[in-house]
Amino acid sequence: MIRIEDVSLRHGQTQILHDIWLTIPKGGITALVGPNGAGKSSLLSLIARLQPLQAGRISVDSFPVDTTPSRDLARILAILRQDSIVTSRLRVRELVGFGRFPHGRGRLTPDDYAIIDQSLQQFDLTDLSDRFIETLSGGQRQRALVAMAFAQGTDYLLLDEPLNNLDMFFARELMRSLRRIADENGKTIVIVLHDINQASAHADRIVAMKSGRIVADGTPSDLLTPKTLQAVFGFQMRVETFDDMPVVLHFR
Amino acid sequence: MSIAATKQASKTGWVAGLTLAVLFVFSLCVGVDDMPIIRLFSDGRALELLLVSRLPRTLAAILTGAGLAIAGLIMQTLARNRYVEPSTAGTAQSAELGILLVTLLLPSASLLFKSLAASAAALLGTSLFLMTAHRLPPTQPFLVPLFGLVYGGVIGAAVTFVAWQADLLQYLSVWTNGDFSGVLRGRYELLWLGALMVVVAWMVADRLTIMALGRDASIGLGLDHARMLQLGLIIVSVISALSVVVVGMIPFVGLVVPNIVSRLMGDNMRGTLPTVAVSGAILVLGCDILGRLIRYPYEIPVGTVMGCVGGLIFLWLLFRRPSHV
Structure with missing residues (x-):
């Protein structure tokens, strides 16, 4: 909690x-x-x-x-900031591996390697694992960072x-x-x-x-009502429900 | 690291180690005085020459090169900028100021004491540089090295002014322009302290790599960011100060070596740090040998040779990678 x-x-x-x-x-x-x-x-x-x-x-x-x-x-607890910029030339697997740092302070055990592999798989990075971060697209880089936070195992x-x-x-x-x-x-x-x-x-x-x-x-469903949304964002928007899921039409 | 990447890294490591070994032997054989290897043990004079002059000189070049390359790498990590190094961002100039002031105020101080004073001054100067560098907008990566050049230039000008006033300008060139020709047994051993710093850096290599990811990422992974910053500053300052005091500053080593190794092997320092150290040693020892050969039997100081060689390599680096910073 x-x-x-x-x-x-x-x-x-x-x-x-x-x-x-x-x-x-x-x-x-x-x-x-x-x-x-x-x-x-x-x-x-x-x-x-x-x-x-x-x-x-x-x-x-x-x-x-x-x-x-x-x-x-x-x-x-692990955090990923929105403005995370990786300027280091690290491979995806190395970056994700640093998520294990809090546990072994740098020494990776077979368990750690298993968790790293699992994180790579979880975020669909296995094929990219030997690429340098700087060669990835913005979205791939973002996934690598999330995978690193996930590998922290918190x-x-x-x-x-x-x-x-x-x-x-x-x-x-x-x-x-x-x-x-x-x-x-x-x-x-x-x-x-x-x-x-x-x-x-x-x-x-x-x-x-x-x-x-x-x-x-x-x-x-409680929160996404036109009234609450107007109070938060300051303009009128329509809310429709599809399959029990409120969908906010905020484009026009 | 993948198998392919590990293989590539260990291959680079082998090549670097072998090159250094060859240069080491070559350096022992190059000099004005004749020292035939075959008569090393029958001719007492040859052995003495080896132990008193050639070996110390060669070791000094290796220790200085390895140290300066590591100092550059760590400085780049601390500033999160690839284009700074101790000789261009105020560290070396601060060390010179420190040793100059001690020479003026306490002329009889020992070399160790002078090194300590130079280290302290370097620590202060580098801390000030980093405090300012961290305030510069990260969207303008060239501001940091530019600020470093101006900052180092201002301190350097102050050093020159004080030295001129005190009639110590000739002394000054001993510290500002690296030269191994004066290195003899008993006059270079302080450099081993720099080697100790390199070992310390290698022990905390993982932490340094995490530091390079930035403050937030470091704290998120439970790293004591402030303490690592202090440790990094101490390593950079001690290595630079020792180099200034014992052989004089050698430019560009800390700049070009980490950049080249980063290109070949990446930035995971646990894997790259030994290669950075060995490559720095190769570059400095190679330039020293070159300086001994170009105008044989006269010598060109290693600082001057490195100024030309390092400058050329740096230009090549800049023009090969225009888009990445």
């Missing part, structure tokens, strides 16, 4: 997050949605101790993120806009893979999404943020 209590964040004069209270239970996919600048990425990076906690408390599986040793947290996965650069096919593949590892391996996935319909199709729960506050929180 991720427990966020009374968390605020400010950079200089700008208040990024206002008194956030949120509990994310173990298991399942929680999607964070909201307009640009709502504070989704900041919240994610606070949970992942990438920046210091200024006010409030955050714990993951009852480990406070600000006092638990970083290397212990790295075995509980119960919690925080993904910041992992669908960036992915075409429809791979966006769907990635979301289905995430759904599968949430269902089969009991992973808890918190994912920032811009495509609200991906959230509708794959998430168990949607948390909507705006201007540093949580403004709505619920299952896709």
Whole structure:
């Protein structure tokens, strides 16, 4: 369980997050949605101790993120930032292998190799495993980074806009893979999404943020209503239901 | 790593190791004074020449080359930019400033003490460089080396000014232009400290590779990013300072060697670090031998030879890969 209590964040004069209270239970996919600048990425990076906690408390599986040793947290939670740029010339397999670093501090056991192979397979990278990252397309690179986070083998996965650069096919593949590892391996996935319909199709729960506050929180069918969507995104859109799945028509 | 990649890497390693061994023997045989190998053990003078001059000189070149190549590699990792190295980004100039000030204030200080002062100054100068470099926009990768050139130039100008005022300009060229001709037994052994730093770097190679992925990725994998940054700074500073103090600065080694090895083998440092070290040694020893042969029996300092050779290799690197940074 991720427990966020009374968390605020400010950079200089700008208040990024206002008194956030949120509990994310173990298991399942929680999607964070909201307009640009709502504070989704900041919240994610606070949970992942990438920046210091200024006010409030955050714990993951009852480990406070600000006092638990970083290397212990790295075995509980993995994060993929949206602006991850790999400038190193590493092969896909090597990059994914570094996901195992928190476990053996660099020494790879046969178990580690098995997990690396499984991660490559899970994200359809086996054929690309000997390619240098820089020779991949944006979408392939994105999958390699997700595979690296998955190889970390943590119960919690925080993904910041992992669908960036992915075409429809791979966006769907990635979301289905995430759904599968949430269902089969009991992973808890918190994912920032811009495509609200991906959230509708794959998430168990949607948390909507705006201007540093949580403004709505619920299952896709509870939350995806024209009224709530207008409150979050600031314009009128139609919502239709197909096969029990709300589809937001936000294009016109 | 795949089998093909491992094979390729070990092949590169073998070629590099063999080349270094050949150069090592050759370097022992090249010099003004005659030293016939066959009479090495019958002629006491030949053996003495080998042990007092040729062997120390050869080892100094190997240690300096390996150290500077590793220092360049780590500096590039810390700055997350492929176009910086200690001699162009203020590290060497700071070390020169440190040793100059000690020479002025405490003329009787030992070589070890001078090296410590130079290392401390290099640490300070490099930290300042990195603090600024990390603030530059990552979308403009050439700003970092440009800033480094200006920064190193400013410190270098200060060094020259102080040396000129104190009438120490001749001393200065000993530190700014690498030269192995003065290396004798008993006057190069500090360089082994640099070798120790290379070993330390190899022990933390995985962590360095992760550091190159950036701060967020490092923290996400549970790496103490701040501490690794400090360790990297210490390695770079000590190696550069020792090189400045003992033989004088040699440019371009830290720039071209890591870039070439990265192209051939990638950036997984556990695999590439030994090759970087050996290749640095090859380049510096090769340039030293060249400097001994070009105007035989006179010598050209290795710093000058490397300035030409390294500059040419660097230009070739730039023009071969225009799109990648």
